Amino acid sequence: QPGRVILVGAGPGEPELLTLKAVRALQSADVVLYDDLVSPDVLELARREARRVMVGKRGGRASCRQEDINELMVELARAGERVVRLKAGDPMVFGRAGEEIERLVAEGVTVEVVPGISAGIALAAALGASLTHRDAAHSLRFVTGHAKSGELDEGLDWRGLADPDTTLIVYMGGRTAGRLAARLIAEGLPPETPVAFGFGVGQRGQRLERHRLGDLVALGSVPTDQPLVIGIGKVFAAGTPAVSVPAETATVF
């Protein structure tokens, strides 16, 4: 019986935010290859007999090279294993799934993708902020805070990103937050534009903060051990009514 690989979105961390389909995939897995960012609570959902292998990756730490992860998946699938490749959030949004799928398909391995709740979407739910509120945004945009180099991505159309009617979600932007804010302001986005920080959003110990874009410039970088997602735009105005967030899991400033 041939093996296969299912790329599964683990969502932001809270096991309840996995889809039924993701849980089903985990419960039929022989092997689970997971990223460092996947929470232990989510791994708990995997079939008890499943082998769990951490394959990376977190900025700065040693982790498997992408090529090695690809190779491992191919080998396991060829050996007839049901492989789940578990990725934080959604596999197709800044999840490097493209390279993995290409390699697997090139090798004739059956691949399936199970979507997940991306951090930006979880941030919106936690804050009760409609990302496309009719009065405040007609476009929603996802970018990363840095290019391969670790610096701001010069290839981005910064003028477009500075559109005050766009809601901007920035992944992995902790290190470049100050430079990002300065650049957006230079391109015309008002310094008083509301900003939301979601630290480990959709996880135990989630923390939400509200800022103004101008404040980020002085702040510089945002050192944190938790995954950080940043929301920028009018929809994150403090006036936005915060919805009920369980007291033990979140603090809203």
Place this chain on the structure above:
Amino acid sequence: QPGRVILVGAGPGEPELLTLKAVRALQSADVVLYDDLVSPDVLELARREARRVMVGKRGGRASCRQEDINELMVELARAGERVVRLKAGDPMVFGRAGEEIERLVAEGVTVEVVPGISAGIALAAALGASLTHRDAAHSLRFVTGHAKSGELDEGLDWRGLADPDTTLIVYMGGRTAGRLAARLIAEGLPPETPVAFGFGVGQRGQRLERHRLGDLVALGSVPTDQPLVIGIGKVFAAGTPAVSVPAETATVF
């Protein structure tokens, strides 16, 4: 005991694509207020005793006014009911949740939001297309195909939307597909840019089609009874390896 309202993302239609949290909300609901676009299979997950009320809304058909929906939610919550407001996809992405949350919070009603899989994310999973493939896109963008007027949204920064390194997801774009394509081409996006159509993606009877941007101009509008999500960008190239999609539920052209 006070009532409360949970805005729940129903995902694209397949019940397996709901989160565990969404299912739990449905199974503890007294009343479920659902949109026309929510699939019957998803409604099946609601507690058997729950009253199910269709409140709208689909282009062209009679449906409740937003004000009436808001009012109904407030009244039910005040009467102590556990209300689930069930919305297709994710409530915070083109779901009009902003107005509902504002009203509920203004009336002192407790609100919670449970995120869901948005159609654009489901499209990516169905096609096996990483929306932010490193070699093809450094930005991901969600817009609607029409403004309140039903026409293209003139307020959008069309030059920015025509960035060949952006993946563009268009919701509710069936009627304006031709005009949208013509506009993007006029702003510089190559006519050979790959396009993916997802009809009822993530639902039974899902249908996927691949086109080129230039072909849409002649096509004009795309009449369909299914919800349509359109993906535009290099990540949708036909070369993108299609992942395994159950044969009985999907056709890939």
